[in-house]
Amino acid sequence: xxxxxxxxxxxxxxxxxxxxxxxxxxxxxxxxxxxxxxxxxxxxxxxxxxxxxxxxxxxxxxxxxxxxxxxxxxxxxxxxxxxxxxxxxxxxxxxxxxxxxxxxxxxxxxxxxxxxxxxxxxxxxxxxxxxxxxxxxxxxxxxxxxxxxxxxxxxxxxxxxxxxxxxxxxxxxxxxxxxxxxxxxxxxxxxxxxxxxxxxxxxxxxxxxxxxxxxxxxxxxxxxxxxxxxxxxxxxxxxxxxxxxxxxxxxxxxxxxxxxxxxxxxxxxxxxxxxxxxxxxxxxxxxxxxxxxxxxxxxxxxxxxxxxxxxxxxxxxxxxxxxxxxxxxxxxxxxxxxxxxxxxxxxxxxxxxxxxxxxxxxxxxxxxxxxxxxxxxxxxxxxxxxxxxxxxxxxxxxxxxxxxxxxxxxxxxxxxxxxxxxxxxxxxxxxxxxxxxxxxxxxxxxxxxxxxxxxxxxxx
Amino acid sequence: xxxxxxxxxxxxxxxxxxxxxxxxxxxxxxxxxxxxxxxxxxxxxxxxxxxxxxxxxxxxxxxxxxxxxxxxxxxxxxxxxxxxxxxxxx
Numbered sequence: 391x392x393x394x395x396x397x398x399x400x401x402x403x404x405x406x407x408x409x410x411x412x413x414x415x416x417x418x419x420x421x422x423x424x425x426x427x428x429x430x431x432x433x434x435x436x437x438x439x440x441x442x443x444x445x446x447x448x449x450x451x452x453x454x455x456x457x458x459x460x461x462x463x464x465x466x467x468x469x470x471x472x473x474x475x476x477x478x479x480x481x482x483x484x485x486x487x488x489x490x491x492x493x494x495x496x497x498x499x500x501x502x503x504x505x506x507x508x509x510x511x512x513x514x515x516x517x518x519x520x521x522x523x524x525x526x527x528x529x530x531x532x533x534x535x536x537x538x539x540x541x542x543x544x545x546x547x548x549x550x551x552x553x554x555x556x557x558x559x560x561x562x563x564x565x566x567x568x569x570x571x572x573x574x575x576x577x578x579x580x581x582x583x584x585x586x587x588x589x590x591x592x593x594x595x596x597x598x599x600x601x602x603x604x605x606x607x608x609x610x611x612x613x614x615x616x617x618x619x620x621x622x623x624x625x626x627x628x629x630x631x632x633x634x635x636x637x638x639x640x641x642x643x644x645x646x647x648x649x650x651x652x653x654x655x656x657x658x659x660x661x662x663x664x665x666x667x668x669x670x671x672x673x674x675x676x677x678x679x680x681x682x683x684x685x686x687x688x689x690x691x692x693x694x695x696x697x698x699x700x701x702x703x704x705x706x707x708x709x710x711x712x713x714x715x716x717x718x719x720x721x722x723x724x725x726x727x728x729x730x731x732x733x734x735x736x737x738x739x740x741x742x743x744x745x746x747x748x749x750x751x752x753x754x755x756x757x758x759x760x761x762x763x764x765x766x767x768x769x770x771x772x773x774x775x776x777x778x779x780x781x782x783x784x785x786x787x788x789x790x791x792x793x794x795x796x797x798x799x800x801x802x803x804x805x806x807x808x809x810x811x812x813x814x815x816x817x818x819x820x821x822x823x824x825x826x827x828x829x830x831x832x833x834x835x836x837x838x839x840x841x842x843x844x845x846x847x848x849x850x
Numbered sequence: 851x852x853x854x855x856x857x858x859x860x861x862x863x864x865x866x867x868x869x870x871x872x873x874x875x876x877x878x879x880x881x882x883x884x885x886x887x888x889x890x891x892x893x894x895x896x897x898x899x900x901x902x903x904x905x906x907x908x909x910x911x912x913x914x915x916x917x918x919x920x921x922x923x924x925x926x927x928x929x930x931x932x933x934x935x936x937x938x939x940x
Contacts, residue, residue, distance in 0.1 A: 411890055411893075412867065412871070414886075414890075415868070415871060415872065415883075415886070415887065415890065416871045416872075418872075418879065418882065418883050418886045418887075419871065419872050419874070419875040419876075419879060419883060420876075420879075421876060421878060421879060421937065421939070424879055424882055424883075424886075424934050424937065425931065425934040425935060425937075427886070428882070428886045428889075428927065428930045428931055428934060429931070431886065431889070431890055431927075432889070432927045432931075435889070435890070435892065435893065435895075435923060435927070438893065438896050439895060439896060439899070439923075442896045442899045442900060443899060446899055447901075447902065447903045448903050448909065448912075451903060451909055451912060451913050451916070452899060452912075452916060454913065455898075455912075455913045455914075455915075455916030455917040455920060456895075456916060456917075456920045457920075458917050458920070459916065459917040459918065459919065459920020459921040459922075459923070459924065460920050460921075460923075460924040462917075462921050462925070463920060463921035463922065463923065463924035463925030463926070463928070464924050464925065464928055466921075466925050466929075467924070467925040467926075467928035467929040467932065468928065468932070470929060472933070472936075475881065475885070475929070475933065478925075478929060479881070479884060479885050479888060479929075482885075482888055482889075482892075482921065482922050482925050482926050482929075483888050483891070483922075485918040485919070485921045485922045485925075486888065486891040486892050486894055486918075486919065486922040486926075488914075488915075488918045489892075489894040489895065489897075489898055489915045489916075489918045489919035489922065490894045490897070492898070492911045492912075492914050492915035492918070493894060493897045493898055493901060493915050495911055496901045496902070496908055496911045496912060496915070497901075499902075499908075500902075506851065506854060606884070607884060610884050610887060610888055610891075613888065613891040614887065614890075614891045616891075616894075617891050617893055617894045617897070618861055618864070618865075620894055620897045621857070621861075621897065622854065622857050622858075622861065624897050624900060625853060625857065626896065626897060626900070627857070627860055628893060628896060629893050629894065629896060629897050630857060630860050630861050630864060631860065631864045632890050632891070632893035633864075633891060633893060633894075634861055634864030634865040634867075634868055635864060635867070635868040635871075635887070635890060636868075636887045636888070636890050636891040637865060637868065638864075638865050638866075638867075638868025638869045638871075638872065639868055639871075639872045639883060639884075639887040640884070640887060641869070642869060642872050642873060642875070643880060643883070643884055646880075730877060732877050732880070737880075737881060737884070738877070738880030738881060738884055739877055739878065739879065739880030739881035739882070739883075739884075740881065742877060742878045742879075742880070742881065742937075743881045743882075743933060743936075746878075746933070746936040746937045746938070747936050749936075749938070751938060751939050752878050752937055752938070752939055753939050755877075755878060757877055
């Protein structure tokens with residue numbers, strides 16, 4: 391009877407936790423309430439953990455694990471630089487996946503006499519394991535520690551492992567129906583665990599840096615689905631509800647990102663840019679460089695300026711000088727807006743985080759749909775380390791691989807400044823006709839130094 | 851088997867609810883939403899706490915599951931909060 395009461399208490403508390411998660415994630419979707427929403431969801435998590443910990447098996451192991459995890463997680467979260475947020479999210483995400491992988495592994499023993507339970511365990515191990523090893527690869531790519539990409543021999547080997555791992559799920563699913571096995575079941579099971587991990591590596595390794603916003607959203611979704619499946623295995627409603635919410639939000643982000651690139655999710659994951667179209671006619675012409683002094687003279691007389699940041703701003707860590715330039719322009723009476731493309735950078739909302747860190751008010755940030763219609767009233771568009779997201783080929787050149795992708799149509803502004811290190815093409819490998827347009831001026835050099843140059847011109 | 855039907859029902863409704871709740875989110879919040887959702891997926895910790903620990907291997911697995919899920923929970927919520935406290939409107 392006493393045992394029953396604890397379970398009842400736990401289940402009631404789980405309902406409360408679920409309500410808090412739902413409320414929290416809803417509030418996370420609006421600027422004004424987002425921070426409160428995060429705290430509400432944290433309270434839900436706290437309640438769920440505390441009531442579960444009432445009747446734990448082995449307090450030493452449990453407390454030790456929680457304290458160790460809390461310590462590592464908190465240190466990483468407090469120390470991480472805002473420019474490293476993409477890889478940090480990937481890493482935490484991978485750890486969540488790994489936890490579900492272990493849960494499913496541990497529950498393998500209880501699945502002996504229940505076929506459905508066995509299927510769930512096999513699937514959860516797969517989703518959790520792929521989330522973990524895939525996220526680790528994403529972490530390596532985002533932090534630029536891992537430079538192996540598509541076409542490399544190692545990549546091809548791991549792609550094979552990915553397909554083998556897919557086949558191995560099917561093999562595991564039919565395994566119970568086979569009477570005599572060539573190896574004992576335990577050995578086969580361990581081989582499966584290894585194949586799953588290798589498969590996750592092969593899943594993410596061929597995907598290029600510019601497609602990372604999609605991959606990271608998808609992995610986020612998978613970690614939620616894995617948690618929900620673990621809930622099915624453990625017959626635990628709060629895992630199912632919370633996991634499903636995460637799965638859904640990750641899925642929505644994935645779709646938003648894919649739409650912003652005008653590509654299908656399948657094309658991003660399994661094809662990549664190189665094979666998605668014929669190379670565009672290389673429209674060449676003369677680029678017109680400009681120096682900081684002349685650029686300043688034009689900016690000084692501009693009444694409206696649109697700043698378009700891209701991955702180059704993140705690499706150069708130029709967000710603080712960009713904000714300074716924006717403020718100087720405003721003091722000079724210029725109307726300043728920031729045009730943010732959804733897939734600029736390496737994760738969803740990457741530019742927004744960087745500009746927020748630099749103290750730029752979020753109501754100055756505008757999406758393509760808001761700024762494109764009034765682009766012809768913009769005196770100067772300053773493109774900082776962005777390339778594909780401002781490439782006019784997307785609207786003008788039907789043969790281009792990026793044709794149809796929604797872009798920031800900066801070419802329609804009166805003058806365009808492009809800050810760029812060199813004339814190399816963007817991630818898509820597509821030549822950018824914007825650089826050769828009549829109204830474009832190239833400001834070559836490191837983005838941070840170029841902007842600092844403009845800032846000091848303003849101060850003189 | 852009946853229990854799985856019931857759980858499946860919860861699963862489908864929750865996914866549907868999630869899709870409805872977050873269908874229109876401003877791009878400013880894409881990263882915090884992802885990071886905050888990621889912290890919620892640390893709910894696996896609750897599952898990890900209930901694992902049986904009869905054998906040595908099971909104990910090790912449970913310990914690892916608890917540790918990694920805890921990193922996810924604590925790190926996820928803290929970093930999301932840090933990020934959101936920077937988002938300001940002037």
